[in-house]
Amino acid sequence: MTQPAPETQKSPLVASALSAFLPGAGQIYAERTLRGASVMVATIALTPVYVGLAIWLWQVVDAAACARRDDATSPGRPS
Secondary structure, X not given: OOOOOOOOOOOHHHHHHHHHHOOOHHHHHOOOHHHHHHHHHHHHHHHHHHHHXXXXXXXXXXXXXXXXXXXXXXOOOOO
């Protein structure tokens, strides 16, 4: 009779580090392949949305900062 292979312990630190650099890689390392692949696909699909949202938010804040800067440096402009 053959004995089942012993389970290897997975390091939470390694799993976290892998996922920090490549979303889903930590789950794959922990042998949750479907979950890891799902995270990878979701990240690839949603990254443009988040990047676009971050740029949009930045430009809103930047527009206000530019307007304040222009007001402060232009004499004769009404407040």
